[in-house]
Amino acid sequence: MSVSRILPARNIVDVDGLIRIADRAEATLAQLRQDLIKPQPTKSAPMISGSRLAQLCGMERTQLNHLCSKGIIKPGQTKGNGRKRMFTLAEARDIVQQVGKFKPRPMGVLGMVLACGNFKGGVGKTTVTVAVAQGLSLLGYSVCLVDLDPQASSTTLMGWVPDAEVLEDMTVMPVVYGDETDLMYAAKPSYWDGIDLIPSSPDLFGADYYLPNKQAGDPSFRFWEVLDVALPKLREKYDVIIIDTPPTLSYLALASFMASDGMIIPLPPETLDYASSTQFFRQFSELFKSMRDGKSVEKKFEFIKILLSKVKSSVSMTDAVKSWIKQTYPEILGTAEVPDTDLVKNAYAEFKTIYDLESYDGSQRTYDRALEAFDAVVAEIEVEVQNCWAHREQELAK
Incomplete structure (x- = not known):
C-alpha cells in the first residue's frame, strides 16, 4: 500500500490574487510616495547655495557676493552669520542667465x-x-x-x-x-x-x-x-x-x-551590457535601413x-x-x-x-x-x- 507523501503547500495565485497583489503594491507605493518622495504638488526644488551658484556661473564665490552687495543680482537669503547665501532655483536660473556663461538659442533657430x-x-x-x-x-x-x-x-x-x-x-x-x-x-x-x-x-x-x-x-x-x-x-x-x-x-x-x-x-x-549594445546598433541600423529602402525615409542625427x-x-x-x-x-x-x-x-x-x-x-x-x-x-x-x-x-x- 502506497503512503501519501506530505508535500509543501502550493502558493497558487489566481486572478483575484493578482488583483490583491496589485492593490497592495499601489498602496505601498502611495505610502512610500507620502513618506519619501514628496510628490507633485508638494515636491519642491532644492535651494541652491552661493558656492554652487558661483560654480554654475563660472566665477568665484567672492565675485558672486560682490554682485549681490552691489545690487547687480538678487541677494538670495543669508543664513547663520550672514556669510552663507541660498537661492531659490528660479533665482539661480535667472542669475545664470544674467551673469553666467549662458548662451541663448539664436533667433529663428528651433529647439x-x-x-x-x-x-x-x-x-x-x-x-x-x-x-x-x-x-x-x-x-x-x-x-x-x-x-x-x-x-x-x-x-x-x-x-x-x-x-x-x-x-x-x-x-x-x-x-x-x-x-x-x-x-x-x-x-x-x-x-x-x-x-x-x-x-x-x-x-x-x-x-x-x-x-x-x-x-x-x-x-x-x-x-x-x-x-x-x-x-x-x-x-x-x-x-x-x-x-x-x-x-x-x-x-x-x-x-x-x-x-x-x-x-x-x-x-x-559591463560585459553583458556591452554585448547588448552591439545588438542595439545592429537592430537600430537595420531598422533605419529598412525605412530608407522600403519607405524612402532618410534619417540623420x-x-x-x-x-x-x-x-x-x-x-x-x-x-x-x-x-x-x-x-x-x-x-x-x-x-x-x-x-x-x-x-x-x-x-x-x-x-x-x-x-x-x-x-x-x-x-x-x-x-x-x-x-x-x-x-x-x-x-x-x-x-x-x-x-x-x-x-x-x-x-x-x-
Missing part, C-alpha cells in the same frame, strides 16, 4: 529634440534623462521632458504617481490617436523651475496596438511621423526637448527616434553620444570593458561618466537625482565628485546643442 534610449533595461536611462534635463535647466535653458516609457519612471522622478495622477489624455496618446495635432496641450509645469513635463502612464502600452493596426488599415498613414509632426510648437517654446524612450524597439520608440535630432545612449561598462553609466570604479573588469567600448565606438563615446555610487543609488531610492539633493550627510568629497561627474555629462550635451544651433544659424544666414 533641439534629444532621445535618451537603450533597448536594455537597468542601464540608468531614466536617471540620465532626468539629470540631463535638470542640469541643462540649471545652466539657464528651458527644457521640456517627455516621458514615452510606459513604465513612467521619469514621471515618477518628477513627482507624479502615474497610475493615480496621470490620465491618458495628459500623455502623448491623444496625438497618437490623432485627436490632437501638437503636444503643447500636454506640457505641464513641474516642481523644477525651467522644466515642463509631458507625463507617461501605462496607457502608453496602447500605442503599440493602435499604431500597427492604423498602419495596416490606412497605407497612407505614416506612424513614424506621429510625434515629429506634433513637435513644432514645442521646438519654438523650449530650447531642448528630452525624450525618455521605451526600452524596446516599439512603434512608439521608432517614432521618438525619427523625431529626434540627437541621441543619448547610456551604457554601463545631429549627434549620437554614448555615455558610460553606472560606472563602478572598484570593479576590476570595468577598465577592460571600457577599453572594448572605446575601441568599438570611438567617434561617439563621450568622455564624461556617470558613477555608480551609494550616493546616486540612495538618491534614486528616494526618487531623486543628485541635483535634487541640497546636501549630503556623508563625505563632502564623495558628493562633490558625483556632482562634478553629472555636471560633466551635462556640459558635453550642452556643447553638442550649441554646436548644432551654430550650424543652423549659419544655414539660416545663407
